[in-house]
Amino acid sequence: MTTLFDPLVAGELKLANRIAMAPLTRNRAPGAVPAAMTATYYAQRASAGLLITEATAISHQGQGYSDVPGLYAPEQIAGWRRVTEAVHAAGGTIVTQLWHVGRVSHSALQPGGAAPVAPSAITAKTKTYLVNADGSGSFVPTSEPRALDIDEIPGIVEDYRRAARAAIEAGFDGVEVHAANGYLIDQFLRSGSNQRTDAYGGSIANRARLLVEVMDAITAEIGAGRVGIRISPVTPANDAADPDPQPLFTYVVEQLARWPLAYVHIIEGATGGPRDFQQGEAPFDYAALRAAYAQAGGQGAWMVNNGYDRELAIAAVAAGRADIVAFGKAFIANPDLVQRLRENAPLNAWDSRTFYGGGEHGYLDYPALSSA
Numbered sequence: 001m002t003t004l005f006d007p008l009v010a011g012e013l014k015l016a017n018r019i020a021m022a023p024l025t026r027n028r029a030p031g032a033v034p035a036a037m038t039a040t041y042y043a044q045r046a047s048a049g050l051l052i053t054e055a056t057a058i059s060h061q062g063q064g065y066s067d068v069p070g071l072y073a074p075e076q077i078a079g080w081r082r083v084t085e086a087v088h089a090a091g092g093t094i095v096t097q098l099w100h101v102g103r104v105s106h107s108a109l110q111p112g113g114a115a116p117v118a119p120s121a122i123t124a125k126t127k128t129y130l131v132n133a134d135g136s137g138s139f140v141p142t143s144e145p146r147a148l149d150i151d152e153i154p155g156i157v158e159d160y161r162r163a164a165r166a167a168i169e170a171g172f173d174g175v176e177v178h179a180a181n182g183y184l185i186d187q188f189l190r191s192g193s194n195q196r197t198d199a200y201g202g203s204i205a206n207r208a209r210l211l212v213e214v215m216d217a218i219t220a221e222i223g224a225g226r227v228g229i230r231i232s233p234v235t236p237a238n239d240a241a242d243p244d245p246q247p248l249f250t251y252v253v254e255q256l257a258r259w260p261l262a263y264v265h266i267i268e269g270a271t272g273g274p275r276d277f278q279q280g281e282a283p284f285d286y287a288a289l290r291a292a293y294a295q296a297g298g299q300g301a302w303m304v305n306n307g308y309d310r311e312l313a314i315a316a317v318a319a320g321r322a323d324i325v326a327f328g329k330a331f332i333a334n335p336d337l338v339q340r341l342r343e344n345a346p347l348n349a350w351d352s353r354t355f356y357g358g359g360e361h362g363y364l365d366y367p368a369l370s371s372a
């Protein structure tokens, strides 16, 4: 019987175990450049089967929060190379999450103070994080976006391709496409944020068009075996909404089966919230989603996330419901989470006050078992 602690080859990615570190925004990248301490942060956690970095902007336009990193300038590639070298020296495997926030942004963060872009000019009922002139951070309402002109979309697809190439140049083992949590690709998927009447709106196929074009470009650029994708069928995060997610995401995974991807990463329920959260009339059927992916020829590993503890994770892999389980907040507080799960050792509690922004406290100073 397969266990959570068994190795796995997912596409071109070699995982020492089936425990992933979920992408976690930490707002510690001034000027959108990974800080030197970030190399230590990820290297401390390199015993994970797979490290997925915090969400990383593919362009200036794709930035939505203060002090989040990018992957579209030479100094950013150099900053990330420090991270990948440290993680590989510690024996880890690491991919970066490629992110365009779409409407979840603020004009203060946009090139020339412009409006954020989105499929439609519908303001998200959500907030973003800005660092003020005095260095203090605060969550503020997102700005009203402008609808993308159809002629702008190829340029955004090119930004994804270019960022994927930059990820390989920076030494990453691969990339995860961020198609979850109400950001740009998810905004196109969901009818609550996409009311376009052109080839990128209306039908499910049209709303998934950007996702397909991005996956086509990135897999062609770096090879499908180095590409994962994250989706969140029912999350309400960042005002994401669609009244009928089952057929929508069934279509999405059927399209994802076109490429021999490394993995498909599913947020079950509301991100950081209840696992049984639903949108629409019926509970979402995750087993049916995975069956549809397999039925369509999908070969990627199936990664699950949201609210998993040791018992749930061990059971999910043993029962064949998941190939990999991603842990978020537990990895913030436990750099040696894999050892703790393996030994059923107590876990450090996390301090949410240091999740976003700040320095080494709450970032590098959580104790490992060996130092306790």
Ligand SMILES: C=C(C(=O)O)c1ccccc1
Residues within 6 Å of the ligand: 025, 055, 065, 180, 181, 237, 271
């Ligand atoms: C990238 C994020 C996501 O996927 O939800 C994020 C951004 C800001 C704070 C928390 C999480």
